[in-house]
Amino acid sequence: MPDLLALPDFLTLTEPWMVRIALLLVATLFVAGVVGLASRLLGRLAKHTPTHWDDALQKSARRPAQVMVWLIGLALVSDTLNRRFPDPLFERIDAVRNVGLVLCLAWFLVGFVKRIIEGYALDQQQRGEDFDRTTLDALSKFLRLVVVIVAILVVLQTLGVSIGGVLTLGGIGGIAIGFAAKDLLANFFGGLTIYLDRPFAVGDWIRSPEQSIEGTVEHISWRQTRIRGFNKNPIYVPNALFTSLIVENPSRMSHRRIKETIGLRYADFDKVAAVVAGIRSMLESHPAIDSSQTLIVNFNTYGASSLDILVYTFTHTTAWVDYQAVKQDVLLKMGEVVAAHGAQLAFPTQTLHVELPDAFDIAH
Incomplete structure (x- = not known):
């Protein structure tokens, strides 16, 4: 009576090729673990x-190295199987x-x-040194x-x-691909x-006076640029658009400008010169x-209801919040100068002249 508890032949490793495969698998597992x-x-x-x-070398090589060990080990196992069981499929294993x-x-x-570039950027940032993120x-x-x-x-x-042959085919097919993907290529060259x-x-x-585009640049890819608007909505702009679009870059301004018009009453005409000198x-x-x-403080024009003084100057700061604080301080001090000279700021007024009829017209 045959022993029902006996192991099958392929599990007993009685054949040399079985032993070889087992050793190869164990060795591959061991090397991958090491x-x-x-x-x-x-x-x-x-x-x-x-x-x-x-750090970049270790993190980048960990997974690929383990996969390479398994590829080599499984290729050796396949070679052993091919010797025992020849099949055209095993010939493609190499x-x-x-x-x-x-x-x-x-x-x-x-x-x-990727990790080297990111590490360099992080290192420059930690040192407080300037670097061009876009170039990196x-x-x-x-x-x-x-x-x-x-x-x-x-x-x-x-x-x-x-x-x-591939390069030749690419040269011939490049024309057809270029026509089919001209927008994609335009975006690529725009990037x-x-x-x-x-x-x-x-x-x-950045902002564009031609389009409703204004915000902070978040990401520049080969196809499009992502801009975060001041309302926090993302704006995706194809790079090809920037080759023909006028783009302003306020981030690179050297100063911020204050340009205001201060109106005095016509009754304060004799105080205009003193107010102009005081503001300057x-x-x-x-x-x-x-x-x-450039710093300009001049009596500029006779307005409809005011004597207009042009104030034109530049601040040191370019930061938007700081600029608003400086502008507020300048406006308040201009009001103090006007008050100190006994003048008043004008506001829109109208003078109505009523012509009364004479006594003869009333009598008749």
């Missing part, structure tokens, strides 16, 4: 170093392994480039794009596809123009006003 343990230890050591290179290794290397490089983003995207393109070409070469000319950067406040003196001595810039 790689993971070494990665964690290196990660702990990297935290105590002042540079970001080792190509699959090579493709997987190339993709793992590209995975590592893409992550490494463009450099990171360009390098990752190069890695992806090279990886695709290597994968095609590994699969037996002629690179020369490239932004990265090269840098009319604005991430964090800048106040502005020249004001600590928040840049007297080296």
Whole structure:
């Protein structure tokens, strides 16, 4: 009577190929565990170093390295099975392994480039040094794009596809693709123009007098730019639009302007000169006003109900909140100057002249 508790032949490892497969799987599992343990230890050591290179290297290589170990181990197992059970399917395992290794290397490089750029930006920010976020983003995207393109070409070469034929086909088909995706290409080159000319950067406040676009730039991609409006709504602008759009960048202003018109009563005509001199003196001595810039205080025109004085000057600050505080202080002090000279601010008035009839007309 056969032993019902006996193990099947494929579990008894009585065949050499079974032993080889078992050893390969155990070895692969062991090496993957060692790689993971070494990665964690290196990660702990990297935290105590002042540079970001080792952190980026450890975090970027951890997953791809483990996947590469399993690819190599499973490829060896497949080779053993192919020797025992020949099949055309196993003959493609080497190509699959090579493709997987190339993709793992590209995975590592893409992550490494991204983390290096982010680490550099964080390091500059912690030191309080200025850096161009837009340029760093463009450099990171360009390098990752190069890695992806090279990886695709290597994968095609590994699969037996002629690179020369692909490039030739790309040149012929590029015309058709260009017509079909002209908007996409226009946005791409518009983004490239932004990265090269840098009319604005991430964090800048921009606006367009031609379109209802105003807000803070949050993100610049190859296809579109995301702007956060002052009402906190996101605005997505295709990059191609910036090649023909007039864009103002108030974030790069050197000063903020105060331009006001102060009206005095016609009854205070004899005090206009003194008020003008007093306001000019106040502005020249004001600590928040840049007297080296254009400063104009002049009697400007005879208004409908006032004698108008033009006040034109610039503040040191460009911050919106601080500017509003400076402007308020200047307006209040101008009112004090007017009051100190015994004059009053004018407001819209009308004088009505009534012509009474003479006695002869009344009698008749």
